[in-house]
Amino acid sequence: MDDVLAWWDWIQARGGPALAAAWRWTEAHALALHGALKAAPYGLEAALAVALAGWIAALLLWRTRSDLRRRLDESGAALRASEERLAGERRWREATARVDQKAATAAAAVAPSA
Numbered sequence: 001m002d003d004v005l006a007w008w009d010w011i012q013a014r015g016g017p018a019l020a021a022a023w024r025w026t027e028a029h030a031l032a033l034h035g036a037l038k039a040a041p042y043g044l045e046a047a048l049a050v051a052l053a054g055w056i057a058a059l060l061l062w063r064t065r066s067d068l069r070r071r072l073d074e075s076g077a078a079l080r081a082s083e084e085r086l087a088g089e090r091r092w093r094e095a096t097a098r099v100d101q102k103a104a105t106a107a108a109a110v111a112p113s114a
Contacts, residue, residue, distance in 0.1 A: 022059055026052065 030052050 026056065 030048075
């Protein structure tokens with residue numbers, strides 16, 4: 001039972017409320033199955049335990065994948081915003097250079113020749 005409580009604490013800390021609710025549901029059904037299978041052969045009980053562990057691992061992977069996808073979307077949005085800012089700065093530098101060049105050309109045309 002201590003192992004179950006340790007798993008519960010770890011999953012609750014890692015997965016948040018949705019995963020904790022799924023764990024509570026799984027735990028209740030696993031305990032009911034365990035009670036029903038006490039007289040069953042150990043191979044069947046072990047197979048169910050492995051299946052349950054696989055289901056929990058799938059939940060954790062799904063949660064991790066969702067977190068990674070969200071982080072990737074956020075970093076992609078930040079990258080796009082950075083690229084737009086850099087493009088705006090580049091356009092500003094190009095426009096400033098054109099104005100400076102026109103001003104230099106106009107100043108050279110107006111300057112008296114020596």
